[in-house]
Amino acid sequence: MIAIRGLRKEFGNGTKALRGVDLTVECGQFLVLLGPSGAGKSTLLRCINGLVQPTAGEITVDGAAVHQLRHLTDIRRQVGMIFQQFNLVKRLTVIENVLCGRLAHSNIFCSCLKLFPAADIDFALHCLDRVGLAEKAYQRADQLSGGQQQRVGIARALAQKPRLILADEPVASLDPRSAERVMGILRDINRQDGMTVIVSLHNIELAGRYAERVIGLRDGALVLDKRSSVLSSWEVELVYGDYADAADDEGAFPQVTYAHA
Amino acid sequence: MRKNGAVTLRPVLPWFKDGRAALRQLALAVLLLGVYAWSAAGTHLSISELLRGVPGLADIVARMVPPNFAILPKLAGPTIETVQISIWGTTLAVLFTIPLGLAAARNLSPHPLVYGLARFVLNATRSISEIIFALIFVAAVGLGPFPGVLALAFHSVGMLGKFLAEAIENIDAGPVEALVATGASKWQVIRYAVVPQILPEFVTLCLYRWELNFRSATILGIVGAGGIGFELVTSMRLFQYQDMTTILIVILALVSVVDYVSSAIRAKII
Numbered sequence: 395m396i397a398i399r400g401l402r403k404e405f406g407n408g409t410k411a412l413r414g415v416d417l418t419v420e421c422g423q424f425l426v427l428l429g430p431s432g433a434g435k436s437t438l439l440r441c442i443n444g445l446v447q448p449t450a451g452e453i454t455v456d457g458a459a460v461h462q463l464r465h466l467t468d469i470r471r472q473v474g475m476i477f478q479q480f481n482l483v484k485r486l487t488v489i490e491n492v493l494c495g496r497l498a499h500s501n502i503f504c505s506c507l508k509l510f511p512a513a514d515i516d517f518a519l520h521c522l523d524r525v526g527l528a529e530k531a532y533q534r535a536d537q538l539s540g541g542q543q544q545r546v547g548i549a550r551a552l553a554q555k556p557r558l559i560l561a562d563e564p565v566a567s568l569d570p571r572s573a574e575r576v577m578g579i580l581r582d583i584n585r586q587d588g589m590t591v592i593v594s595l596h597n598i599e600l601a602g603r604y605a606e607r608v609i610g611l612r613d614g615a616l617v618l619d620k621r622s623s624v625l626s627s628w629e630v631e632l633v634y635g636d637y638a639d640a641a642d643d644e645g646a647f648p649q650v651t652y653a654h655a
Numbered sequence: 656m657r658k659n660g661a662v663t664l665r666p667v668l669p670w671f672k673d674g675r676a677a678l679r680q681l682a683l684a685v686l687l688l689g690v691y692a693w694s695a696a697g698t699h700l701s702i703s704e705l706l707r708g709v710p711g712l713a714d715i716v717a718r719m720v721p722p723n724f725a726i727l728p729k730l731a732g733p734t735i736e737t738v739q740i741s742i743w744g745t746t747l748a749v750l751f752t753i754p755l756g757l758a759a760a761r762n763l764s765p766h767p768l769v770y771g772l773a774r775f776v777l778n779a780t781r782s783i784s785e786i787i788f789a790l791i792f793v794a795a796v797g798l799g800p801f802p803g804v805l806a807l808a809f810h811s812v813g814m815l816g817k818f819l820a821e822a823i824e825n826i827d828a829g830p831v832e833a834l835v836a837t838g839a840s841k842w843q844v845i846r847y848a849v850v851p852q853i854l855p856e857f858v859t860l861c862l863y864r865w866e867l868n869f870r871s872a873t874i875l876g877i878v879g880a881g882g883i884g885f886e887l888v889t890s891m892r893l894f895q896y897q898d899m900t901t902i903l904i905v906i907l908a909l910v911s912v913v914d915y916v917s918s919a920i921r922a923k924i925i
Contacts, residue, residue: 498838
């Protein structure tokens with residue numbers, strides 16, 4: 395279970411990305427974060443695994459507080475993340491990218507020599523098989539199409555054996571068919587493994603077909619929380635009304651460094 | 656262009672924004688011309704003097720030919736030594752560069768103080784030429800090729816480290832973020848997200864530095880730091896210009912060989 399209390403984030407340039415968000419996510423939910431660009435979706439997701447340090451408020455993942463340094467690595471191990479730009483290491487092979495999900499469970503010295511436990515390598519291949527890319531395991535990641543790269547991203551997250559998957563605009567850079575496939579895989583993971591999945595989207599139609607619960611975020615505040623995927627037109631208006639105002643903030647995306655790696 | 660229609664030309668952007676901008680640019684042009692004139696006076700730049708030197712130059716060139724190939728066997732040892740100096744000078748430089756480059760990259764440096772110190776060391780070693788380093792090391796460890804190796808290593812670190820740090824600062828931060836998000840440790844993130852991204856550029860850089868170091872190694876002998884430069888300066892002091900020509904030919908040939916080998920390795924790796 396994820397519990398978020400009074401979460402605020404103000405970036406150095408004065409952008410208020412989150413203005414007091416309270417949210418509880420139960421285990422096994424498929425939750426979609428909806429909202430226009432700049433509404434704070436990415437920041438909210440990144441606060442959950444500590445990639446962004448909140449200005450105020452508290453987040454606990456299964457009872458462990460994210461802001462306590464001793465919990466941070468543990469939480470990151472248990473939380474898989476998927477990115478809009480896939481964020482694969484392009485010059486490494488697909489299997490090496492998937493094994494990156496096992497690094498936090500591996501001996502530092504051996505992993506730096508690219509030595510992994512045989513069981514981990516088998517599991518990485520199994521994860522690739524789940525996303526339908528087992529035959530691409532030994533190709534370089536940059537030889538794959540966008541949709542395939544995103545599926546490798548999912549396999550990397552699965553390789554962590556996480557309890558929770560955060561997906562930050564996972565289909566925004568994909569064509570409709572690849573998008574459908576990626577969303578389908580995420581739903582399968584949610585249903586078959588009972589894994590909690592939080593996906594940020596800005597496509598209302600996709601959200602309608604996959605979400606179990608929809609959270610609407612606008613200007614850093616929670617404006618909608620609905621345990622159904624069907625949104626009425628006034629609810630859409632609530633999240634997206636005066637879209638142009640919110641779109642102005644698009645340039646304010648946080649630059650994430652790993653000072654607290 | 657049409658045969659008889661006049662073509663009107665006009666600038667895409669106005670050349671001068673306004674009168675004040677025009678004046679500023681004029682002043683800048685005058686200033687630049689002034690600097691050139693001043694430097695010409697300081698360096699006794701003179702075409703007449705160059706022309707007066709032509710007969711002397713012709714005399715030396717005439718005495719340089721034909722090259723005296725009889726000394727070739729005597730050159731083999733110093734030539735091999737020059738190659739060896741360049742190999743170890745570059746390798747030691749690469750070894751010193753890796754920790755310094757990591758510390759001097761803003762996005763990896765553990766602390767601003769460490770960053771500042773690494774940048775300072777890199778700038779300092781870069782600004783001291785290999786000849787000056789060679790003089791220092793000859794004084795410290797004595798004549799021979801070893802001070803030459805040290806001189807190349809210390810000078811090369813400055814450039815290699817600066818470029819390594821810049822390569823690290825320019826990597827795509829996405830994969831780094833993704834690996835941090837998995838809970839991987841800092842060294843694992845460097846190994847899996849940073850190293851693969853900078854490796855081709857860094858290898859190219861090291862090979863290029865090797866080419867430069869080989870050229871530098873040919874003159875280290877002038878200050879007694881080993882290699883073929885010692886033969887060169889000896890033959891000049893003894894006015895044996897035909898020997899000098901042979902040495903220059905050997906250097907030219909070797910520089911070509913090193914350039915060829917280095918670009919062959921580069922093509923293989925990237």
